[in-house]
Amino acid sequence: xxxxxxxxxxxxxxxxxxxxxxxxxxxxxxxxxxxxxxxxxxxxxxxxxxxxxxxxxxxxxxxxxxxxxxxxxxxxxxxxxxxxxxxxxxxxxxxxxxxxxxxxxxxxxxxxxxxxxxxxxxxxxxxxxxxxxxxxxxxxxxxxxxxxxxxxxxxxxxxxxxxxxxxxxxxxxxxxxxxxxxxxxxxxxxxxxxxxxxxxxxxxxxxxxxxxxxxxxxxxxxxxxxxxxxxxxxxxxxxxxxxxxxxxxxxxxxxxxxxxxxxxxxxxxxxxxxxxxxxxxxxxxxxxxxxxxxxxxxxxxxxxxxxxxxxxxxxxxxxxxxxxxxxxxxxxxx
Numbered sequence: 001x002x003x004x005x006x007x008x009x010x011x012x013x014x015x016x017x018x019x020x021x022x023x024x025x026x027x028x029x030x031x032x033x034x035x036x037x038x039x040x041x042x043x044x045x046x047x048x049x050x051x052x053x054x055x056x057x058x059x060x061x062x063x064x065x066x067x068x069x070x071x072x073x074x075x076x077x078x079x080x081x082x083x084x085x086x087x088x089x090x091x092x093x094x095x096x097x098x099x100x101x102x103x104x105x106x107x108x109x110x111x112x113x114x115x116x117x118x119x120x121x122x123x124x125x126x127x128x129x130x131x132x133x134x135x136x137x138x139x140x141x142x143x144x145x146x147x148x149x150x151x152x153x154x155x156x157x158x159x160x161x162x163x164x165x166x167x168x169x170x171x172x173x174x175x176x177x178x179x180x181x182x183x184x185x186x187x188x189x190x191x192x193x194x195x196x197x198x199x200x201x202x203x204x205x206x207x208x209x210x211x212x213x214x215x216x217x218x219x220x221x222x223x224x225x226x227x228x229x230x231x232x233x234x235x236x237x238x239x240x241x242x243x244x245x246x247x248x249x250x251x252x253x254x255x256x257x258x259x260x261x262x263x264x265x266x267x268x269x270x271x272x273x274x275x276x277x278x279x280x281x282x283x284x285x286x287x288x289x290x291x292x293x294x295x296x297x298x299x300x301x302x303x304x305x306x307x308x309x310x311x312x313x314x315x316x317x318x319x320x321x322x323x324x325x326x327x328x329x330x331x332x333x334x
Contacts, residue, residue, distance in 0.1 A: 047073070047169025050122050050129040050162055055111070057133070057157055061099055062107045067092035074172040085158070085177040098155050106153030113138050119235060123214055125222015126278045127164040130214055133157040134178035159324070161216050176215065179324055213239065213325030217317055220326065221280035221293035224312055228265045229275040236261045241320070244328045251313070251333035268309035273298050287318040287329055294334035 048056045057073060060066030071079055071091035079091035088094035102110050113136040115121040121132040134156050138148050161174030214223045227236040237245055237257035245257035254260035268274045277296040282289050293312035316330030 045166075045168050047165055047171055049169055050124050050131055053131050053160065053162065053170060053172075054113075054133045054136075054157065058113065059111045061095055061157065062102060062110050062154070064099075066099075067095040070095045074175070078172045078175050081175045082158075085175065098157070102154035103149050106148065109138055109148060110152075110154040119227070119230060120238070123219075123223045123226060124276065125219040125226060126276045128216055128219035128222065128279055129162040129164075129170055130216055130219070130223075131160045131162060134159060159215065174216065176324060213320075213323055213327050215325035217289035217291055217326060218279035218282045220289075220291045220315055220317060220328075221296050221312055222275070222277050224293065224315075225277055225296065225309070226275040228261060228309070228312075229268055229271040240328045240331070241318075244316075244331045247331045248313070248328075251331065264310050264312070269306075270308035273300070273308040285316055287316060288326060289317045291315040291317060 053073065057070055060069035071082075074082060074091065083089065083091050083094045086094040086097045088097050115132075116135045116137060121135045123130045136156060138152050156178045158178050159176045160172045162170035163173045165171050214220060224236050224239065227239070237248075240248060240257055249255065249257050249260045252260035252263055254263055277298050280296060281292040283292075284290070291314070293315055296307075296311055298308055311334045313334055314332040315328050316332075317326035318329040319325065320327055320329075
């Protein structure tokens with residue numbers, strides 16, 4: 001009888017031990033998750049936002065010893081792509097290659113660039129963003145003594161795909177050198193897409209085709225939402241092929257693409273929230289990514305609230321010949 005009691009006691013102790021071990025593992029897992037979250041929050045506090053990302057990068061490229069800052073703006077895989085694109089063994093080496101190409105006496109001018117079209121150069125959609133460092137120019141200031149060389153005072157840094165970290169600043173998670181930049185190296189494929197030199201043979205056309213289009217397919221719904229929320233929304237049509245623009249207009253009973261975009265923009269109730277939906281679900285179609293912008297979500301503090309504007313539609317993307325990134329080649333209304 002005593003043996004049975006002892007055995008029963010051992011079973012209870014073993015069970016309790018297993019429970020304690022399980023609780024300990026759960027506690028350790030919670031602590032690890034909390035530490036990871038705290039780390040992300042700390043990193044996010046020191047990273048720049050999209051509107052300052054390129055300015056920080058240019059300033060650091062121009063400054064001796066700025067390699068740590070520039071490379072700290074990218075994740076590990078992006079640093080490797082960045083280095084290879086500029087013929088260097090690592091990211092700091094690539095920064096030094098770029099710094100050597102800044103014309104003598106123009107380091108201060110190099111930092112003071114301006115975007116050709118800021119609205120299309122910096123595109124934010126929820127936690128994702130793109131910054132087009134190829135679509136910039138330089139203008140001499142009143143106090144600048146050194147003339148600006150015809151191609152600019154230094155290299156254009158390229159196109160960056162960004163991802164928000166810990167609710168704060170943004171980290172580069174994708175990179176392409178500028179296609180026309182001398183010495184920039186071969187252009188890499190858009191994230192999740194095809195090489196610019198292996199573009200679709202579709203007959204969809206729109207002239208002129210922008211050489212640099214948004215390259216992050218899941219963020220395309222956010223890209224269009226941001227354009228619809230701006231002004232009358234007509235700039236969204238710059239991202240449509242001629243065929244898709246006609247389909248978009250017909251689907252919304254409008255005379256043309258701009259009129260359809262204006263009609264959608266008129267249904268937006270909160271432009272600030274509308275321009276930042278979460279990334280859309282994306283599948284692979286015959287021509288390229290297919291983005292489901294019929295189920296966009298706009299998270300809000302305090303739980304679900306009504307959508308700040310209309311869903312956009314099903315977007316069939318492709319890379320047009322001679323361009324980098326995607327345009328909308330096919331459209332279906334939700």
